[in-house]
Amino acid sequence: MMFSPEIVMAAVLNGVMTGSVYALIALGLTLVYGVLHIINFAHGAMLTAAMFAVFVGHAVFRIDPYAMIAVVAPLFFALGYALQRWVIGPAAHGSESNVLLVTLGLSIMIENALLAGFRSDTRSIDVPYAFSSLDLGFTFLSVPRLVAFGVSIAVAFLLWLLLARTDAGKAIRAVAKEPTGAELVGIRVEHVFAVTFGLGAACVAVAACLLMPTFYVSPRIGNAFVLVAFTIVVLGGMGSIPGAVLGALFVGVVESLSGLFFNESLAQLGVFLIFILVLLLRPRGLFGAKA
Amino acid sequence: MQSEGVVAIVGGYASAICLATTQAAARYDLPYVVDVGVTDAIVNRGLKNTFRFGPGFGTVTQQAMDNLTKINEAAGKPAKTVMLVHEDGLFGAGLAKLLQAELPKRGFEVLDTLPHPTPARDMTNIALQIKAKNPDILIPSSYYGEFVLLARTMQQQKIKPKAIYAVLNGAASNFRFVKEFPEAAQFVMDCNHWHDPRKPAAEALRKSLEAQGKFWTYNIPMNYSAVLLLADALERAASTDRAKVTEALASSTFADHLMPYGPTKFVNGQNTGAAPVNTQVQGSDIKVIFPAEFSNAKVVFPVPA
Known part of the structure; x- marks a missing residue:
């Protein structure tokens, strides 16, 4: 079927906008994988929980969803930190496969609690600017989606800066590369793990704030986004931040087209076709380090 | 429930639940009044215990197309082209297939049929295609979340067909949608279950519910009527014997319900008096606009630009 260039251009633009929100969700996932080497199955449930937090903030306290970033991002950072430090970490007993089950269990608990x-x-x-x-x-071009694009890219950049330029970032990278070595030089590995998990949770919290002005929330909606985020993480290279961002924009456009x-x-x-091709031809992803 | 000695069940609320529960109840010859559940398989399996008070899928879709044709004719046939948007599950895909086959017979050209998954993350592409094809009427068959998303995206992309005409839609006759997105909901039509607005008992029930700060939905009068229907059967049976209650239901002519149906008459478990009506969002209310004998407002069609 042929479409006029206008529609195709609009669809590409739309894909970039959608992709930017995927990027934020994928960032949290890739960060946690890169450092903790675990796949966080509770990521979708955390997104849903954050969306409900934004919903309650607006419905009960009349707080604007964008202003809620200042509330839910630190809140979810703290929640993520606590979860990893006192629930997931201890329950893992040093085995990464246990973590898989723990996060899966957490996701079921969160979803059912919601x-x-x-x-x-x-x-x-409903916010006044929802239709501008x-x-x-x-x-x-929808203004809320443009805002989502800008904020997503900004958050990705900040995250990259944090990892590349700060001591905390250095510690995270050290733990990602060589946890035992990092511990030997005095880095508190448990703390770094928890901080990383917290950062991942904060990313989905920001994504929730960006989604809510135009999207809806129901207790299982997070999964709709997380499956695609998994694809993006694999496509971009597990653990790579630029990979997650570019992968997400790419997947957004492919999906839209x-x-x-x-x-x-x-x-x-289209998305899963690419997924299979990447797994076949370049299993470490576009930006992934060699295993 | 068997061990508790239950005499009859009213309920189901969703097709899939009704299918399973009516069958389980049939094993104990337990009379079952289905309140809401449109799949025709509910009554097509020959279960002697199952009585559906409301109309089924076949009746609703048939009526929906008849009513659309009549509304269009009454307005001087301004609409010639239709576009279908549907969720890709059993409900949406089945309905779309039926509409695709039937609408051309009634003089409508189906420009395109666009399926989407549930949940859908984005409706912009669908909106863009609607914009490009510019149909006179849009017929969406989606669940609540997706329809609201579509209606909002259409508003954002400034797409205004002559009518949005939904069939058994999750949102188009839902007050939550009307209250939360009054602009996107304005003039959306639906062919669905709805209470008879001219019956004082129905309006009184609605007022008492709204006084409690709750949204009125069609499930409420449906369920309420189904309970009344069973109560009537119990009184006539004058017994808690299941066979007698089943018999009383089968021979019911109950007319004191809240729905725009005539007296109840069950044929093979289906109330043949049941029929859907057309509603339209007008202002902050949902009005019955068709058929005329039950309506409390005039249809606005084509929708003012």
């Missing part, structure tokens, strides 16, 4: 608390209803918030858009001639040319139900087709 289901019990909020029921399975779909909820959304820029007229680009060929399409209307395959949605347009096949149909929305088959939009994932």
